[in-house]
Structure formats: C-alpha cells, structure tokens
Amino acid sequence: MEVHQGKYTISTDPSRLQIEVIHDFLAHHSYWATGISRETLQKQMDHSTLHFGLYEGENLIGYAQVLTNYTSFAYLGNVFVLEKYRGQGLSKWLMATIMAHPDLQIIRRWLLATRDAHGLYQQFGFTELAKPETMMEKFDDNAIRQ
Template identity: 35%
Template sequence: MISSREDGYTLSTDPARVDLDLVHHWLSTDAFWALGRSREKVETAARNSLNLTVHDAAGAQVAYARVVTDHATFAWLCDVYVSPAHRGVGLGTWLAQAVRAHLEPCGLTRVLLSTRDAHAVYARAGFVPYPDPDGLMVLTP
C-alpha cells in the first residue's frame, strides 16, 4: 500500500522502505515505552510485524508504525513515532487511519493500542477507550 498527500508526504507498507537504524534511534532514545531497546530487538520486531512508514517529499523517513497481527482476529498497533520536526501535521492520525484501512479486509474483531498522551490522535482514526479495562491483564517478566 502506498498513498500520498497533497503536501508531499507518502505512506508505505513496503518493508524495504523502513530505515531500521533511524527507527532504532527514535525508539531507543526518545520513545518512553522503548527507551534503551536494542537494535536487534527493533529489527526482530519489525521483521515479524506489518510496518508502515511515512516519507517527506524528499524521500526521508519521518514517521513509523508497527502492527502485530494474526490477520484473522487481532492486531496491536505499536511503536508509532513521528519525528519531532514533522509533528502537528496529522501524520500520527494518518498512520492510524492507514492501519485501520489496511486491516479492514481481514475482519478483525479487535485492534488495540496503548497510549499515554496521544488519545486525540487515535480518536480521530476511530479508536475509543477500552470498554472494560478491568478485564485486561498483563504478564511481565
């Protein structure tokens, strides 16, 4: 899937367009949920996921999102990151909308994400608060 906006940004699911060194830098140094994540972990996660990238008009990668899914019942949208210089122009919402559109033909019954500070971004793409958070559990090492 490749789509573009009038302002020159393009969105792609082509794994060859993912700059893993850049994604590793973003996540391991600036994303509160992934601080210190190793390059090896970033690469393994990307290899086993659906990856979406956004590139500016010059072709530089400026945003990233990753989806873990079985393509049948469930997906987890994660590692959404927009370069600080490109924030505020709707790229996060565009990524979330693209994920939704890409997964729609799969007929998934649940697509989840977790956010500490970007609720409005995801709400614009149709995400709502989880109806019964008391039912969620987590296994931590």
Template identity: 45%
Template sequence: MPYSVSTDKQHLDITLIHRYLSNSYWAKGVPLSVVEKSIEHSLCFGAYDSGGNQVGFARIITDRATFAYLSDVFVIDEKQGEGIAKLILSTIEKHPDLQGLRRTMLGTVDAHSLYQQFGFESIQQPEFLMQKKGIEAYV
C-alpha cells in the first residue's frame, strides 16, 4: 500500500483538515482556531501518500491510561475506498499509548461496519451514559 500513517503533528496539513472538518456533518462550520486547539490537545494520526500529501486524519482524545475517544476520522473524497481508513484505525489500535485502556468510544452516523471491524460495538448499557451538550453548531 502506498500510504503511511504518522503521529508527527508537524506534518499535518491544518488547512486540509480544517477544510474537510468544516464541511463535515459532525463539525460543519468549525472555526480554524478550534481545529488547531483540538489538534494541539489530542493524539493525532495523519495518513499520507507516497509523495507526502495528507490524505486522511484521525485524532484520539485520551488520558493514555484508562479512556479514549476517537474523533474526526476522515479520508479525502478522492482517496476513499483504498483502505486508508483501515490503515489509520489499525495504526491507532497498535499505538503504545493506547494499550490497556478500559474503554474507547466514538460516535458515527454512517460508518458502523468499518468500526465494527476494529472491535467497536453499540453501547451495551446506554442508560449509564450521560452527556452535557454545548453549542449546537459553529456557524
């Protein structure tokens, strides 16, 4: 596969990440400053083609001991279907700082079958979970 994944934040194409996220269903209109801050405080995974161009992204919000939340996973439209998301998720799964966690969570509207391949499943006891909603949209 002509793709690689790196956690080096210096290689991230922040413009590409912001453009994709600000047009996504889950972060529509997100300001660049919020994307930059979220990257600064997360464990990030960039996917790159053989020329070093970024083609995908994911980030983990974690304490690196007990809990992680997988967020902002994407592959640019023209590279979808090439196994890049699976490569990113496989790399995340093997990352040394994410071993032995009690729980890793995520939210998705349309990619359940992808995440199930990596052991994710529907919440077994949703009545135990609560949320505090903040702002509804960035725009």
C-alpha cells in the first residue's frame, strides 16, 4: 500500500524501511525504547505484521508498526515522526492511513501504550481501557534493552 500527500509518502513496503533511521530514533530519542539494540529492533521488525514508513522523497521521516492477527487484535507501536517534521499534521495523516488500511477494518480490539500522545490517539477512537478489570500485563522494563 502506498499513499501520497504532496511531497510525502506512506508505504507499507518493508523493503523501503531504513532501519538505521528507525534505530537511531528509538534508541536515542524515544522514551519507550531507549537503548534498544539494533539486533533486538531487527528481530522485532522481522516479526511485526505491518510496517508504515513515512517518507519525504526516499528519506524515512516517520514510522509505525502494527502487530495483528487481522481479525480480533492489533497492537500499535513505535509510532514516531522525526522532530523537524512535526507540526505539519503528518502524525495525524500516518494514523489515518493506518486506521484506514483495508486489512485492518475488522479488528475488534486495538491496543497501544503512550505517555504523552493521548490527544493524537483519541482523535482515532482510542480511549482508556473500557474494562480494565479484564486486562492484565506482564511488564519487564529491562527486557527490550538486551
């Protein structure tokens, strides 16, 4: 899938991804994956279902990944737009593109984790857990840094 908006493109073609850009952002500029090794990131990307690369020309300037079974569940993660491209509505366009992807239209439950982008995700129907008493997690903050 590929969509265009002016000089920008969003593509789900994994061969276009630039892991060095993704790794640099996640390892050095994100709060959720600081210190992630390139090997761990590569493994994570190899086993993700859908990748959404945001490009200016051939340069990757944003990214998001979706882990899904294409029917009942999807987890949205590692969403970012490089700082110098923020404030142009690109994160909203990226989210709109993800949510409109034809293979994701029958997903019953979407999950994501965010510390600071609630306003963005609320625009696309994300809310606090409807039934938090039914949800559990096992969390190891150190695991991703291995």
